[in-house]
Structure formats: C-alpha cells, structure tokens
Amino acid sequence: MMSARLRRLVSNLFVAFCALSVLIALVPLAFVLFFVVSQGIQAVNFAFFTQMPRPVGEPGGGMANAIVGTLIVAGLGSLMAIPIGILSGVYMAEYSGTRFSSAVRFAADTLNGVPSIVIGVFAYGVAVMPFRQFSALAGGIALGIMMIPIIARTTEELILLVPGTMREGALALGATRARAVFSIVLPAALPGIITGIVLALARIAGETAPLLFTSFNNRFFTTNLTQPISTLTVQVFTYAISPYEDWHRQAWAGALVLVTIVLSCSLVARFATRRIEGLRGQ
Amino acid sequence: MRRPAKGRSGRAGDTGFRFATGAFALALVLIVAAIGFELVRQSMVSVRAFGLSFWRTSTWDPIAGEFGALPFIWGTLYSSILALVLATPVALGIAVFVSELCPGWLKQPLVFLTELLAAIPSIVYGLWGIFVLVPAVRSLQEATPEWLRQVPLFSGPPLGVGMLAAGLILAIMVIPFTSSVAREVLKSVPAAQREGAYALGATRFEAIRAALYFARTGIIGAVMLGFGRALGETMAVTMVIGNNPQVSASLFAPQYTMAAVIANEFTEAADELYLAALVEIGLVLFIVTLIVNSLSRLLIWSMAQPTRRRVAAVVVPAEESAA
Secondary structure, three states: OOOHHHHHHHHHHHHHHHHHHHHHHHHHHHHHHHHHHHHHHHHOOHHHHHOOOOOOOOOOOOOHHHHHHHHHHHHHHHHHHHHHHHHHHHHHHHOOOOHHHHHHHHHHHHHHHOOHHHHHHHHHHHHHHHHOOOOHHHHHHHHHHHHHHHHHHHHHHHHHHOOHHHHHHHHHOOOOHHHHHHHHHHHHHHHHHHHHHHHHHHHHHOOOHHHOOOOOOOOOOOOOOOOOOOOHHHHHHHHHOOOOHHHHHHHHHHHHHHHHHHHHHHHHHHHHHHHHHHHHHO | OHHHHHHHHHHHHHHHHHHHHHHHHHHHHHHHHHHHHHHHHHHHHHHHHHHHHHHOOOOEEOOOOEEOOHHHHHHHHHHHHHHHHHHHHHHHHHHHHHHHHOOHHHHHHHHHHHHHHHHOOHHHHHHHHHHHHHHHHHHHHHHOOHHHHOOHHHOOOOOOOOHHHHHHHHHHHHHHHHHHHHHHHHHOOOHHHHHHHHHOOOOHHHHHHHHHHHOHHHHHHHHHHHHHHHHHOOHHHHHHOEOOOOOOOOOOOOEOOHHHHHHHHHHHOOOHHHHHHHHHHHHHHHHHHHHHHHHHHHHHHHHOHHHHHHHHHHHHHHHHHHO
C-alpha cells in the first residue's frame, strides 16, 4: 500500500503532466502560425493577388491564377457535394432505422477516412485517364468526393436536432413527408447545415494531395474547366520544394493566404455553431 | 371515393420522397464502391505481374520495370507508429486536462486551439517542416554524441530530413484527432464512476485512472483513429521524410511512405505497369485505412451507446407518427 503522501505526489505529477501536454501541443501551433505570419507577411502584397507567377530569377509576381483556380475547383466540388451531401443526410435522418440508412452512414464514415491521395488516384482513373487530360473538373470531382461525407453527416445530425414536435405539427396539418422536411425541418436546420458546408470548404481548400494529378498545375491564367488549372496548395508545394529563394518567399505568402482562408472559415463556422448550440439550450 | 384516393396520393408522394433522397444516398454508397472497384481495376496489371512478391521485395526501379513495395509499407508503418507513440500520451493528457482538470472558463479556448491544430492544412505543415523543423532536427542530429550514433536507431549522416522529422510532424497533426475523440469518450463516463472513486478516498489521479479504465474501449478507438489519419497523411510527410526507398531502423535515415511515393511519382508514371504498381499501393492504403477506421469507429461507437439510445428515443415518436 502506497503512503498517502506518495499517492498525492503521483496525483500531482499526473496533473502536471496533463497541463504540460496542453503546452506541448500549443508550442507547435504557435510556431507554425508565427512562421507563416512572419514569413508570409513579407511577401504578401497587392501584387500577390493581382499578378501572375514570374519566371525564376525575376522577383515579385503573384498567384492570381492560383487563387482563382482554388475558387473554381472548390466551387466545382461544392456543386457536386452539396446536393448529394444534403439529400443523403436527409435520407439518413428521416429513415434512420432502416438497414440501408446504416449502410449509407457506414459509407459516409468510410469515405471520410479514405486518405485524400487515394481519392486523387480514383479521380485520376475516372476523370483524367479517359480524356488523357488533366482538368479543373477532375480536381473538382476529387474535392467534391471529400466534401460529401462531411456535409451528409452534419445534415443528418442537425435534422435530428430539430424538435420532433415541429415535424409532427406539419404532418398533423396534413403535409406530406417531403413537404414537412423541405418547408419545416430543413429551414430550421439550415444554419447548421451551412456551417457544415463551410467546414467542408475549409477542409478541402487546404487539400493538395488529391489535386496533384487531377487539376495538376498551370503557369497561366485559365478559367477553362477542361484544362489543367493552378491552385494555391499545389502552387505552394511546387514553390516549397524548388531551390529558389524568391519562390520560397512566394510559398510562405501562399501559405499565409491559405491559413487565413481556412482559419476564417473555421471561425465563422465556430461562431455559427455556438449560436445554434445556444438555441438548442433554450 | 375521394378520401382514399387522396390518402394514396399522399403516400405515393412519400414514397417518391423516399426514393428521391434514397437515390442521392445510394450515390454516396456507390462512390465508395466505385473507389474500391477503380483501384482494383487499375492495379490488376501489377497484381498479375508481381503477385505477393510486390510486398516482399524492396527493389523500386521503374526503368527496369521492377517494383517492390516493402520500403513504402515499412516507412508508412514506422512513421505512423512513431507518431502514435509520440502523440498518444500528449493527446490523452490534453483530453484529461480539458475534460477533468481545467477550470470551466479555460475549456472552450483550449478546445478551440486544439481544433486549430487540425484545421491547418497539411501543405502548410510541410512548408514549416522543410524550413523550420528539418533544420532543427539537423542540429539535433549534429549534437548527437558519436557513441550514440553507433546505435542503429540513430545511425546515418545528419541530413535533417528523415523518419524523425516525419514522425514529429505526423504526431503534431494526429494529436487533435485523438484528443478530441478521447475527450468525447471521457464525457460519456458516468459521473457516478468518479464520485464513487472520490468517495472511497481516491486521489485525482486514481479517480481519473478509473475513468480512463472505464472508457478504455473508446480510448483505444481514439488512438486508432489517429493511427488511421497518420497512415494516409501525404503532403507534410512527403516534404520532410527524404523520399528514399529503403528499409532502415534508423530515426535519422531518409525513408519513404506509400502516400508519398504516389504523390511524387504518379504524374511521372509513363508506362502501364508503373502506374498499376502505384495504384496497387493506393489500393492497399485504402484497404488498410478502411479496416483501421472501421475498427476504431466500432470501438468508439460501442462506448457511446448510451447516448445513442437517448438520441434514438427522441427520434422514434416522429418515425411512428409518420408511419
């Protein structure tokens, strides 16, 4: 039997270790943010958003094409993922007891865990190889696949949170199930679903691996969906592994823009969820 | 005459609704099936050519058409397990601190900060890895005393890039996943469990140890979830691991992972066999992460059962009234 003093000592050491592990995790976070901001801020200027990449040796230039490219590819992904995600979420919530809805839930969770690089390989097989052409569309498909499970699961969860009395009220008034869902339940859950979409966007905006061999990269400005297109992440990768100082600076600037986009999306989503959770409490 | 007709049309509308939303849900299932099917189809050439020897040999020579994936499997497992060893104590420490120890006002900010860690894109970790972490690891290697470098675990020239850098960056990236699930799992431990322990005169550590033991299935699930993330992580690892296909026990040796070789060589794979070999690596990555993730979800889910039941109870009346 340990003495009381020893037991207290062990306990205090344990508490200290737990507090220390919080610090251990926050140090890299602070380091990463510090370097991204301090290095990035030196290279981010107006030209970064409006100009095209310059060739090696010519300082300056920007990533206008990559910024537009990221918006296009993420937009294509959303176009694909939002209908599939929301409607399959509706199905999972409305018919939650059925075997098929369990299968859909399992598929969504599985898809959520598939490494992004594997999704890239899949998109290459279905959208690049048949046409022998890297394209913005293929990139959009890859990102869309990654967004679907996030949107589907959030929609499901949020619909289940809508008070059953609201749905029952609609049904009691003679509404069909479709009417009850689309006119009453979905609108009530909408803020939360939008939060889910924003979170999904925040996640895919920072994805590189699935774009490497789908939307590929492009030195030029393009909005053609059947052509390879530049994205912020792939551009940062290309610059980061290059041996040139100027390009490294550009990579840090790109990283700063990326982190800003991703973190502001997360912040918006976070405040929105807090509001919803507040409503839930009432 | 009119009333049943109306009723039937309403029911027909409901059936239509069910099939319409069901079609989109089916699309989700089909996408997952299609991923598996495509990967198998595209990798057949390599599977037929090499069979199981693909996973036992370690020559990776695209020009000679010889492909052995052992170094990649080794690198993926080594880096993920290393990340797990580094991340698990810290992640559990955070989970315990946030859910059991810290004052209430600190809870939300800490949850938010650990979530930020998960929100930072992999490519940004990679960039930071190349320019900050790798030089730091290099000076650490240079500071390693000569006698220690004789040990196989620390052998090799001080390059900076290599297994240690990869394991460290993966650990940072995995911590938020493991800790947030572990936190949820701890939340599902009944308060009576802790109160009972305290009532028996347990110290904080002893009470929390009891809670952790109570939640062990879920905790193991949380750790496995982190493992699944680490297995598939691509960009950050690609940028710091050194991309050298070799089977080495050394933390300082540059190595390679399955995800990294796909990322680096996929666009260069000119011939059919080369491409199929890379897709086969992707297929195995898909299967392994699928198994790991399913297992971890099963463990977490079995832990969270009581809460599930409560949610279901809320839903059931709506289901019945609609039926």
